Amino acid sequence: MKRIIAALSLGLFATAPAGAASLYNTLDGNAPLIVAHRGASGYLPEHTLGGYELALEMGADVIEPDLQMTADGVLVAMHDATLARTTNVEALFAPRNGDYRVSDFTLAEIKSLTVEPTGATASTDYPGFAPTMADPYKVPTFQEVMDLVAAHNAATGAGIGIYPEAKTPNSLAMNRQILEEMKSNGFDGSVPNTFVQTFSHEGARQLAALQTEIGMDNAIAALGYALDLGDGFGVYDATTGSVTALEDLAGFADGLGLYLGYDLDATFIAAAHELGLSVHGWTFRPRTDEAAWEMFLPWIEAGMDGFFTDYAQRGVDVLDRYEAAEVPVPATLPLMLAGLGGLAALRRRRAVA
Ligand code: G3P
Numbered sequence: 001m002k003r004i005i006a007a008l009s010l011g012l013f014a015t016a017p018a019g020a021a022s023l024y025n026t027l028d029g030n031a032p033l034i035v036a037h038r039g040a041s042g043y044l045p046e047h048t049l050g051g052y053e054l055a056l057e058m059g060a061d062v063i064e065p066d067l068q069m070t071a072d073g074v075l076v077a078m079h080d081a082t083l084a085r086t087t088n089v090e091a092l093f094a095p096r097n098g099d100y101r102v103s104d105f106t107l108a109e110i111k112s113l114t115v116e117p118t119g120a121t122a123s124t125d126y127p128g129f130a131p132t133m134a135d136p137y138k139v140p141t142f143q144e145v146m147d148l149v150a151a152h153n154a155a156t157g158a159g160i161g162i163y164p165e166a167k168t169p170n171s172l173a174m175n176r177q178i179l180e181e182m183k184s185n186g187f188d189g190s191v192p193n194t195f196v197q198t199f200s201h202e203g204a205r206q207l208a209a210l211q212t213e214i215g216m217d218n219a220i221a222a223l224g225y226a227l228d229l230g231d232g233f234g235v236y237d238a239t240t241g242s243v244t245a246l247e248d249l250a251g252f253a254d255g256l257g258l259y260l261g262y263d264l265d266a267t268f269i270a271a272a273h274e275l276g277l278s279v280h281g282w283t284f285r286p287r288t289d290e291a292a293w294e295m296f297l298p299w300i301e302a303g304m305d306g307f308f309t310d311y312a313q314r315g316v317d318v319l320d321r322y323e324a325a326e327v328p329v330p331a332t333l334p335l336m337l338a339g340l341g342g343l344a345a346l347r348r349r350r351a352v353a
């Protein structure tokens, strides 16, 4: 219900009571985004269609695929530069060039692999969840990820975004391919909460320029580590060992994806907001529901705009609890909203049965 009051404060309803304040100190006053980090990677094998589908069912706002390029030029969802940590490649193939780099294997070879659960809490089973695809734990192509999210949006009327990461080193050709594939799948800037991210700040600047050239307008997010420079704030770019000032980032980026340490705090977030930059933190990995509350709450109150989390359900639950705990609703408000018929759409988050 508090999200409804936030909507009122933003003027989304003509009858908003005077003085109603947003519950959130986010850049747009809306609830922080729950970004499904590597899918539902705390529950199921990371970066798989099954994992993304579970995250959608849990009510994530955004699906995050990290992207690598195969030997035959296909973008696939994979965090690491090699196949070894997350798949059974070592059981099926000999190393190539001394390793199992994605870029040394064809898509057909990679499709023969199975993605295995990693981390302490993931498995191949989640209670009450039955993946709809025949083989849910293969390495998906970027195309398949977009197909899944687009089909979900078409079927439900939701506007779930995607947050592809061009893993570094990201070439001009790779950046162009990511954007062109997004545009041809309708992710041209018209799908809400869609970002393109990279750790390379020069790469982010290039992505912004390429979007203009191609004629699309997704948000661009630069990744890194928050720094208080004394006379301002910046973000450390670990790919070059340099620091980019927030003012420079605001020249080409719309948001920042930041590690939850270094100098990241409410003051940094407020400075980013002053420049029009949203702030999304990574990575939220609470092991229990209570740990989730304690981990998310300070960042909600600091005005963070989105949470990369392996546990989408816990992120959704924390926001619901936060909203339930806050401002009492005037007795007439539910009746007014029922008349507007908007409740069903606003209560879009649902737990998996
Ligand atoms: O992209 C934001 C966050 O995912 C960065 O961490 O290493 O999981 O890609 P990583």
Ligand code: CA
Binding pocket: 064, 066, 165
């Ligand atoms: Ca990532």
